[in-house]
Amino acid sequence: MIEEKDTTPADKDGKYEFEIHYSGREVACHVEKIQNKLMVRIDNNIEAELTIQEDGCLVQTGGNDLADSAVDYIKKRILG
Numbered sequence: 001m002i003e004e005k006d007t008t009p010a011d012k013d014g015k016y017e018f019e020i021h022y023s024g025r026e027v028a029c030h031v032e033k034i035q036n037k038l039m040v041r042i043d044n045n046i047e048a049e050l051t052i053q054e055d056g057c058l059v060q061t062g063g064n065d066l067a068d069s070a071v072d073y074i075k076k077r078i079l080g
Contacts, residue, residue, distance in 0.1 A: 018077055022046075022070055033078055040066070040074060050074065 013033050020029040020042060027043035038050040038058070048063030050071065058075045060066060066074075 012078060016078055020070060020073055022067075029074070031074060031078055038074065038078060042066075042070075052079070 013035065016031040016033070018029055019026045022042055030041045032039045036052040038052070040048045040050060040063070046064045048066050049061050050058045051061045053059055056079070058071050060071065
């Protein structure tokens with residue numbers, strides 16, 4: 001049996017798809033959550049990696065620079 005402390009960062013692991021307002025238009029956003037990493041692909045040409053910190057904040061750790069508003073929206077959609 002897996003201890004709950006081992007599954008807490010992974011409780012919403014999986015693939016997510018939703019629309020996001022980016023660069024003045026609504027585009028497709030695909031996010032894959034694996035443990036404390038979010039692999040983000042927006043409009044099939046923007047890719048970024050976000051890391052969930054222990055305090056729940058998201059920090060961009062790779063890829064194309066995303067606007068803070070986009071990061072906040074992704075956090076709300078994935079983490080609640």
